[in-house]
Amino acid sequence: xxxxxxxxxxxxxxxxxxxxxxxxxxxxxxxxxxxxxxxxxxxxxxxxxxxxxxxxxxxxxxxxxxxxxxxxxxxxxxxxxxxxxxxxxxxxxxxxxxxxxxxxxxxx
Ligand code: HEC
Numbered sequence: 001x002x003x004x005x006x007x008x009x010x011x012x013x014x015x016x017x018x019x020x021x022x023x024x025x026x027x028x029x030x031x032x033x034x035x036x037x038x039x040x041x042x043x044x045x046x047x048x049x050x051x052x053x054x055x056x057x058x059x060x061x062x063x064x065x066x067x068x069x070x071x072x073x074x075x076x077x078x079x080x081x082x083x084x085x086x087x088x089x090x091x092x093x094x095x096x097x098x099x100x101x102x103x104x105x106x107x108x
Pocket of ligand 1: 039040041075
């Protein structure tokens with residue numbers, strides 16, 4: 001696990017951690033992140049091939065991510081096995097963690 005290690009210990013720790021982070025929003029960062037790394041497989045617009053991505057697991061809108069925030073965090077930030085091929089830039093992972101944990105208020 002990486003930079004997020006400090007936020008997994010509880011809500012108070014997460015709050016303190018979030019207080020020191022820059023603001024990361026859907027419009028400023030996460031929409032682009034999903035387009036870069038996720039929607040090639042996870043999109044309602046993929047009527048042809050989803051490369052095995054489960055039906056109904058889509059990330060076209062912020063509400064899609066919010067509804068699955070815990071699974072998204074686990075797969076992308078903690079386990080780093082989504083996207084399957086890996087290759088997410090460290091800086092992007094860090095900002096995405098801030099987005100999930102602080103902006104979407106993921107419960108650590
Ligand atoms: C190359 C295609 C591909 C890309 C790109 C991809 N996924 Fe997936 N995803 C899959 C497949 C296939 C599965 C089903 C198998 C599995 O769970 O490993 C899946 C399953 C999932 C699940 C549901 C399973 C669970 O653990 O709850 C989530 C959540 C998920 N992906 C998130 C993401 C996110 C977030 C991204 C972008 C950072 C992403 N995926 C990028 C193919 C992809």
